[in-house]
Structures are given as structure tokens and as C-alpha cells.
Amino acid sequence: MPELPEVETTLRAIKKFQGQSLTSIKVHNRNLRWAVAKGLEKNSRNQKLINLHRRAKYIIFELENTFLLLHLGMSGSLRILKSEDNYFLKHDHIEFIFDNEKIIYNDPRRFGSLHMTKDINNHKLISQLGPEPLSENFNGEYLLDCCKRSKTNIKTLIMNQKNVVGIGNIYASESLYLSRINPQKESQKLDIEECRRIVSSAKKVLSEAIKVGGTTLKDFYSADGSPGYFKIRLNVYGRNDQKCKNCEEEILKVTINQRATFYCPNCQS
Numbered sequence: 001m002p003e004l005p006e007v008e009t010t011l012r013a014i015k016k017f018q019g020q021s022l023t024s025i026k027v028h029n030r031n032l033r034w035a036v037a038k039g040l041e042k043n044s045r046n047q048k049l050i051n052l053h054r055r056a057k058y059i060i061f062e063l064e065n066t067f068l069l070l071h072l073g074m075s076g077s078l079r080i081l082k083s084e085d086n087y088f089l090k091h092d093h094i095e096f097i098f099d100n101e102k103i104i105y106n107d108p109r110r111f112g113s114l115h116m117t118k119d120i121n122n123h124k125l126i127s128q129l130g131p132e133p134l135s136e137n138f139n140g141e142y143l144l145d146c147c148k149r150s151k152t153n154i155k156t157l158i159m160n161q162k163n164v165v166g167i168g169n170i171y172a173s174e175s176l177y178l179s180r181i182n183p184q185k186e187s188q189k190l191d192i193e194e195c196r197r198i199v200s201s202a203k204k205v206l207s208e209a210i211k212v213g214g215t216t217l218k219d220f221y222s223a224d225g226s227p228g229y230f231k232i233r234l235n236v237y238g239r240n241d242q243k244c245k246n247c248e249e250e251i252l253k254v255t256i257n258q259r260a261t262f263y264c265p266n267c268q269s
């Protein structure tokens with residue numbers, strides 16, 4: 001599944017379309033996770049793309065009259081073609097056509113979505129989201145506040161999009177390892193110092209993944225633009241029964257909230 005770093009890299013790859021005119025949108029298959037609204041093509045025709053940004057894992061196209069929200073789902077990806085090119089791949093569902101080039105949305109499993117709204121901040125998919133992990137609003141004091149109100153473990157808490165967006169399963173295990181916190185620890189038992197460690201570790205892990213992603217930008221011009229998972233250096237994820245890189249204890253695998261979780265029982269408490 002594309003995680004926040006992959007979506008951020010995707011955004012950077014298409015950022016050059018900001019300021020250009022969106023000539024038209026062609027929808028070849030409306031049956032995504034939610035059906036694409038019927039009036040979407042008509043309402044977005046011949047409009048300037050004023051701004052292009054990301055909120056959580058949504059790519060937001062700010063047009064003159066409306067906003068478009070694109071989610072890549074489990075298997076979605078974007079690639080860029082010349083406007084006149086007509087070599088399509090299986091699962092190419094949507095074309096965003098500009099003057100010289102176009103953005104193609106491909107999604108084999110069709111868990112992605114495209115919504116249109118006039119009021120982006122109150123949209124049902126956006127209004128409940130917590131702060132961006134790389135923003136100043138996600139800090140130790142904020143996380144401690146979330147922990148005090150929580151009855152769950154810390155891994156489940158940081159993966160809940162209402163608390164903070166964009167910390168997916170792999171990044172949660174990796175961030176907690178770096179901060180030396182056991183993923184099963186009750187959130188209420190964390191102190192401010194531990195919360196600060198988790199925040200700085202999560203920012204570090206996500207920033208590193210975005211940095212690695214920058215090197216894959218050229219792939220957006222090739223036939224298959226699928227960025228997949230960035231190959232960040234993993235310390236614990238998928239390393240059960242192998243030795244901890246810090247203390248040589250065996251890495252354990254447990255299931256938390258139905259998700260595979262990896263940690264070192266010696267380094268993380």
C-alpha cells in the first residue's frame with residue numbers, strides 16, 4: 001500500500017502541474033472504492049490548477065471552482081504521459097489532461113478514490129484527521145495529551161489517523177524501536193520524555209523514507225510508474241528471529257490490533 005512517504009513523492013513528481021490549466025478529466029472506470037461522481041468531469045473542465053498539496057494520504061487538486069481529492073488506495077499509482085499519447089495499460093482508470101502532458105491514475109485493486117468538494121476542510125474524509133507527522137503540531141506535548149485520553153497501547157494510538165496521520169504499520173514498528181518504547185505499552189503510562197522520543201523517531205523514519213523516495217522520481221516517466229515501498233533500512237520490521245542490531249537479543253513478532261508488530265524485548269520497555 002502506498003504510505004505517506006510514497007504519496008509525498010508522488011505529489012512532488014506531479015507538482016509541476018501546479019499553475020497549469022486542467023483541460024479535462026476522462027474517467028474510464030467509475031467503480032473505485034467509492035463511485036466517482038457523475039458531474040466531476042463537467043465541473044473540472046478548463047480550470048486552472050491553483051494549488052496541489054497533500055493532506056494525510058490524499059492528494060488535493062485545488063481548482064478555481066472546486067477541490068479534487070485523490071487517494072491511491074492499496075495499489076494506486078500515477079504516471080505522466082504526453083497529452084497526445086494513447087498507449088494505455090490495464091487498470092488505467094482516470095486521465096487528468098493538461099496542455100502538454102497528462103497524469104494517468106492506475107489502480108489494479110481499485111481501493112483508491114476521487115472525490116470533488118467545494119469545502120475541503122469540512123469534507124468527511126478530511127475533517128477528522130489528526131495533525132501531519134512532520135508538522136510542528138505533532139510534538140511531545142500533543143502526543144502526551146493524546147496518551148492521557150487513551151485506553152489503548154502506544155502502537156495502536158500512533159496508527160490512529162485521528163491522533164496523527166501517516167504512521168503506517170511498518171513505520172510504527174520502526175519508530176517505536178528507535179524510541180526504545182515497547183509497542184504494547186499502555187499509552188497512559190508514557191511520560192513527556194518518552195512522547196518526545198516517539199515524535200522525533202517518527203519524524204526521522206518518515207523523513208528518511210521521503211528522502212529515499214526522491215531518488216525514484218524518474219520512474220514516473222516510465223511505462224509503469226508504480227513506486228511501491230521505498231527500501232528504507234529496516235531495524236525490526238520483518239526481522240523476527242533475527243538478532244537486534246543494538247543488543248543481539250532476538251527480535252519478537254506479536255500481533256497488535258490485528259497487525260504484525262516487531263520489537264526488541266531488551267531494548268524496548
Ligand SMILES: [Zn+2]
Nearest residue numbers: 244247264267
Ligand atoms: Zn535490542
